[in-house]
Amino acid sequence: MRILKGQGGASLRREDRSSRRTLYWAVAVSGVLFFVLNALAPLYCDDYLYAFHYGTGAPIASLGDVFSSQYVHYFTWGGRTVAHIFAQLFCWLGKPLFNLCNTLVYLAFTWFLYRHARLGKKDSVPVYLLAQLSFWALLPNYAEDMIWLTGACNYLWCGAIVLGFLLFYRIHWDRPQAFARPGWTPLLFAVGVAAGWCNENTSGACLLLGVGFLIALWVRDKQVPLSLTAGCVGCAVGLALLVLAPGNALRKEYFQESSSLFIRYLKRFETATQQLWDNALLLVLLFAALFLYIFFKGERRRELLLPTFFFVAGIACNYAMILSPYYPERAMFGVFAFLTVACLQVLQVSVPWRREMVWAATGCALVLFAGNYFFASLDCARTALYHRQQEEDILAQKAAGVQDVVTFTFEGGKTRQNVDYTGVLIGEDPSYFVNQHAARYYGVNTLIARWEE
Template sequence: MKINYKKISPIISILVIAAAVFLMYKLNVLTTFRSDDFNYHYSFADGTRISSFMEVVKSQAAHYKVMNGRIPAHFLMQFFTIYGKPVFNVVNTIVYIFFILLVLYMIKKSWKVNPLTFMTMFVVMWFYLPAFGSTVLWMDGSFNYLWTTVICLLVFLPYRNPKLFDYKVNQFIFPIVGLIAGWCSETTSAGIVFFQFWFILYWMYKKRPHVIPYIITMLTSFAGYCLMTFAPGQMQRLDRVSGGEIPILKNMYHFIVTMGTRYYIEIFVFILLISISIFLNRNRELNYLAVLFFMTAVLAACTLIMAGIQNINERTYFGIETLIVIAMGILIKNIFEDQLSTFQKMNLAYVIILVPLFLINYRATYVDVRRTHNEYTKREAYIEELKSKGEKELNLKAINSTNDHSPYYLTPDLSPNPNHWQNVTKSKYYDVDKINKIN
């Protein structure tokens, strides 16, 4: 009996996505509160525990003045503290799968799921995304990096598929999304404004009609970026991290060295792919789009360095590396567009090679995240035991990890200084006077 692969492909796609959902959900469930999660349970307006939507609004109004301008991410963070970690685990898993689908849509302009392509992208993102545990699993980190990147990618939809602006409702929806996206991230949000500007210039050069909705969306994105950048809390934070002085030439040199050191392989591969695509006379607009995505990543990477921030946290590169993957993916698809069978064979080869490596790495990550979860659970039981005895000063062991996919990787859980914010926020959360680190 001959198997009709076209008929069973949707079933395989559903099974593949279901497996991805299961694997991500398991890690989300085992990921504990850490770092800023404790702090964001409380209002920045009056210090009380967040329990309603309006309290979140008041808290974020105060947050805007004293912390930073990334209101969409932190609004979501405080909103989800009302409903708890179990609800977040489900929603965050869905958001990550949607993130993979959005990246694939940016590459191939289709929502149709090819199981091999989905598996390839799922594994590539597992290995390539920076600080995976801190950007995808950690609650506050996922809002600041995963969720905001998804919002920014949503803004690209009408640029990738102009037919979306044929629907008049989208001419109102996307400017709003653009405003929120511009308000999301110091890096990726700057990139999307750059992307929109050059895309619009290209369309005007080509004398394409209906440019106005794109211009409006770009302007709202820029307005959102200004709201974030010039927030009182953001300006204070920038003064602290930059020391009040921004030597442009020195920072430009630092930027070139950083990009060359970190992304020399990606730069080489991109130049090779774009050269092949041009040599084979592939679709010029797709080549332009790939270049635009890659240059958007470069500009996004430049933003913080040019602002005077020398030491950049690994997770800051999440949106940047997502844009690089999209640029590379567009070129690969463009090169092999008329050789679909070859493209599928390539996908199959990648799956055969990468999936076993992924499963080995996933197992190591799962074991480590389960270990930190168990340590966290035991510590909470120990805290409750001490509190029941009337103890108000606790001596606790910090939870650490050397696994680069763990939320605890390279990030402190407790400080040797009991007056450090890591200890102070946990003291408030557990209703004790002081927490000391003993390891």
């Protein structure tokens, strides 16, 4: 009997090692596919703006320029200092380095998604892939959140910081006293400040989730480590630095609303609800169906607590946008992050045959992804070629002494994985903000783009 037990243990260890190797291959392939899309993406829209110092207007030329520019930015435009430090840093260091770093951050972000969903359980390649496919298939403006340089720094990079910060709480939930040592306190405070200083709705939901963990830990253990408390305090400090930035008040002047206060917030509530309905309804319904199944079955109700935390954070992240006069689709990134974790967590506890269900769902999703990726990469390659030709045309005219450049335009992206999907391109109006930023970037007086006859 002892021999059989030993053989069985060895077999399980081999299975675990095989699963881990397969998972690492999935991570590597995901990174390569994501890097290709990054390499095909050009500088775009606000990237031209952040290549210059916000105060002096000179090109960013050093790390000191990045920080001094963001100091001016904080007082004149907005408080997303963490995100825009990254954006200006890579506008200075160059797109090729950003492509590599953005891929690494993407892998970190998806790994954090996976660990939040799968912590304490055996490795599962389907769960890791489903975490990515949720964003690929449902995120309304994938490229603006994940691939566009300035957009990725605002959403993907900040999302990675937030989920990385919350992973401390998630680990401590499963392994009490994991971060009870005093030495963890300054680290969690610092990471908490960074997580709170990311972007408004995601950081607000992060603080809500962190406080939820503290309350649940107090109820369960009758104590909360100082380090986790310090993390929430840091997050609150970062969030205050974000929302109280003097530049926010100045930027609001660009979004004047003439309606009464009641009508104004009613419209914003309607917009937030419409965004959730149009883009995240599938995740909401999936969570609700699995939650109700487990709740009424009654066997594993206690395991619904963490999924519920993340689901509430996702809904709060969406409706926090009521406080903003403008709700672009890219601001749903945090909503998708929290809802995806909630759905993956509740999927782990849903039904006895969950493994077969997950593999079947993943297989179908991968088939659809393969076809979609093929068309998306072709679309990105097409616009990348046009961008390169357009840049060569602009630089050739500049070299010939032309300062009022007229170049050609082209059809924007057709897939959500293309940064040109929203069609914010150099146009025919020289006063258009993209034209002005691009003209300064290329060092010409004016720049317009027209359809070739």
